[in-house]
Amino acid sequence: MIEMNYSDFKAADFIMDESFQQYCLGINKEADNFWTNWVIVNPSQQKEISKAKDLYFILNGNNTSLDFKRHEAVFNSLLKNKGIIERNEINSLSQPNISPSLNEILHENELDENIKGKGFLRRLNGFWKVAAILILIIGITTIIYQYNNKNEPLLFATGYGIIDTLTLPDNSFVILNSNSKVRYNKNRNTDKPRELWLEGEAFFNIKRIYDSLPNERFIVHVKNANIEVLGTQFNVRERRDKTEIVLQQGKIKVTFTSGTEPDIILQPGQIVTIGDHKQTVISNTTAPEEYTAWKNKKLILTNATLKEIVEYLEDNFGKRIVLTDAVLANRRIEGTFKLDNLDDAMLFLSKALNLNIIHQDSTLFISSK
Amino acid sequence: MSEREDHKLVWKSIITGDVNALSKLYKQHYPGLINYGRTIVNDKDFVNNCFMEMLIEFWDKRSALPEVENARSYLMTSLRRAILHVLKSDKRRQIKHIELQQISVDHQWSYEEHLVKLQSDINLKTKIAKAMGRLTARQQELIRLKFFENLSYDEIAGQCGITKRTAYNIIYDGIRILQAELYEDQNSSFLLNLPIFFIPFMAYSN
Numbered sequence: 396m397i398e399m400n401y402s403d404f405k406a407a408d409f410i411m412d413e414s415f416q417q418y419c420l421g422i423n424k425e426a427d428n429f430w431t432n433w434v435i436v437n438p439s440q441q442k443e444i445s446k447a448k449d450l451y452f453i454l455n456g457n458n459t460s461l462d463f464k465r466h467e468a469v470f471n472s473l474l475k476n477k478g479i480i481e482r483n484e485i486n487s488l489s490q491p492n493i494s495p496s497l498n499e500i501l502h503e504n505e506l507d508e509n510i511k512g513k514g515f516l517r518r519l520n521g522f523w524k525v526a527a528i529l530i531l532i533i534g535i536t537t538i539i540y541q542y543n544n545k546n547e548p549l550l551f552a553t554g555y556g557i558i559d560t561l562t563l564p565d566n567s568f569v570i571l572n573s574n575s576k577v578r579y580n581k582n583r584n585t586d587k588p589r590e591l592w593l594e595g596e597a598f599f600n601i602k603r604i605y606d607s608l609p610n611e612r613f614i615v616h617v618k619n620a621n622i623e624v625l626g627t628q629f630n631v632r633e634r635r636d637k638t639e640i641v642l643q644q645g646k647i648k649v650t651f652t653s654g655t656e657p658d659i660i661l662q663p664g665q666i667v668t669i670g671d672h673k674q675t676v677i678s679n680t681t682a683p684e685e686y687t688a689w690k691n692k693k694l695i696l697t698n699a700t701l702k703e704i705v706e707y708l709e710d711n712f713g714k715r716i717v718l719t720d721a722v723l724a725n726r727r728i729e730g731t732f733k734l735d736n737l738d739d740a741m742l743f744l745s746k747a748l749n750l751n752i753i754h755q756d757s758t759l760f761i762s763s764k
Numbered sequence: 765m766s767e768r769e770d771h772k773l774v775w776k777s778i779i780t781g782d783v784n785a786l787s788k789l790y791k792q793h794y795p796g797l798i799n800y801g802r803t804i805v806n807d808k809d810f811v812n813n814c815f816m817e818m819l820i821e822f823w824d825k826r827s828a829l830p831e832v833e834n835a836r837s838y839l840m841t842s843l844r845r846a847i848l849h850v851l852k853s854d855k856r857r858q859i860k861h862i863e864l865q866q867i868s869v870d871h872q873w874s875y876e877e878h879l880v881k882l883q884s885d886i887n888l889k890t891k892i893a894k895a896m897g898r899l900t901a902r903q904q905e906l907i908r909l910k911f912f913e914n915l916s917y918d919e920i921a922g923q924c925g926i927t928k929r930t931a932y933n934i935i936y937d938g939i940r941i942l943q944a945e946l947y948e949d950q951n952s953s954f955l956l957n958l959p960i961f962f963i964p965f966m967a968y969s970n
Contacts, residue, residue: 406947407939411932413916420795420914446947450939453892453946454911456799456882458808463794466812470790473816479823480783600809682884 402437406446419451421460461691465560465568472562552576553595555713556736558692565589565602567613570690572596572632573711588612588623595710596632598687599624619669623648629661630687634710638669641686651675692734701726701748705761712737719762723750767916771835778822779829786823790816793839795914800840803873804847806881811847818846836915875908895945903938910935 401409409415417423418430434444452459474480551561553571561569561577567589569577575595593615601613601624613624617633620640627645632638640649642661649659649667656675659667664683668676680686685695689711696704702724705716714737718724732743741759745752753760771792777785794815801811822829822842832838851867873881876896883889896904909915909923920935921928 407936407943410939411936416911416914422791422795446943450943450946451911453879453883454907454942455795455914456802456878456912458795458798462798462808466794466798466808467790469812470816470819471787473820474783474786477820479786479820 401433402440404440404443406443406450409444409447410451415447416451419448419460420455420458421463459691465570468560468562469566469568473566476564476566549580550576550578555711558690563589563591567602568600570598572689574713588614590614590616592616593631594618594633596630596634596689598628598630598690600628619652620667621650621652623650630683632686635706636670640667640669641665641680641683643683643687688731689734693731694734694740695731696729698727698729700724701728701744704728704744708737708740715758717758717760719760723761723763766918768834768919768922772833775832775835779826779831781826786819789835790819793836796836796912797839797843799912799914801843801847803878804844805851805867806878814846814850815843818842836919875904875912891946895942898941898945899938903934903941906931906934907938
């Protein structure tokens, strides 16, 4: 990277810088590292940087680094599925070349084993030679066959404060919020629908579904309900005995595990909230994307209580947060904030509501100033 | 090495069967091509699917691929064809989830129309339209090449037949105008509508 004096840059100067543009797009690791670091070291320039970013995303049609990461993951798994690249090949190819000496050593070992193997076969006479080879072939085939047919469920989980994307075998993808878990079958039985079990919160983008084929169905199981997907994008949040399903695009069918309520077919913008003991509620939103702002590490709050926010932060960052005064629970707040880490989130909260925050071990105590 | 040369080299590697070049090509052209495709069908995932399938098709018949001088423009033409093909073919059901007003086959959206369409906030929509209107046609075009097609200053200079310095200056002037229109306005409430970085809070007690 060219050494430049960025410290007296204005937004317009940043946006003109090609490495800054690449940082916004997330397509260049080097630029990414440089600018992420730079922003931390130069807090005084944060305002100009965020202005530059805003304008950049307006001009590039809102193509974010998250889109690229997501799409690149889909592309890589497509290449794997088509057998164009082998699993892990990308990693091994990007490693530096093995030095010739190491290469030679590896090669010698190989030769060694070849010689030993030949010696063993040479000591056997004709019939046993054939028999030994046959048994070997049958053995290997059986192992491979069994291995491929093993239908072990796969687990994918995220820790506190981590958001990760999972690409399913059919190229559908799931963005998993912090502290969440999905389980699905590796080899799907083609007579059965695709199925997935979720604990926590996730956003689903499921590959198109052809209604005519029953085996193309996709079902997401959560504690209180089963969601049958009819080709679509939606958000599911299952925390603290409450499940909330928000449909962003397409169509889904929700069936309830309680068995007492009729199925619901959801239209875009509709929200279903299912409680353990409470009645199911259907409501509408004009901005379903607000419910998936966490994908971009943001939280959009419309008239939320502090209690709700605290619960959300506890679920996602795994720290206990205690409100020392019961009155605090009902204070309300509105706006958008970055969810990069708990400390920043708490800082914003304390400034906005004029609060004191005390850390003690893994618990945070919130009080009024 | 200039981008143009680098793109040519990657393209050549594909013809000779280098798998790594396929991922490289994807990365190099992703931002520009996704944006280009979205002026026909405004759905990132749909355009990405078309782009990926096109690249795989290229790979399958790599030995028959032509050598190209300008990989980007070859890819743009191919992507347009691929998108229109999906729209017309019986794969139609693949796109039934895309709202019809997001598809424009007969006329592609202009850059300005597209940027305005992408914003959901009415205030911001009018602001952007107004700000873009302040630019000269030349400034608009070069800003589009830089930020929407994601070309480098070198590439823009080559394409427009001007020097790199001139290209940079034209864009810089345009950006300064946009910045002034969008940010240094007396109406600061505009910033509240941008959910991108940090947002001031409105707090009150019950």
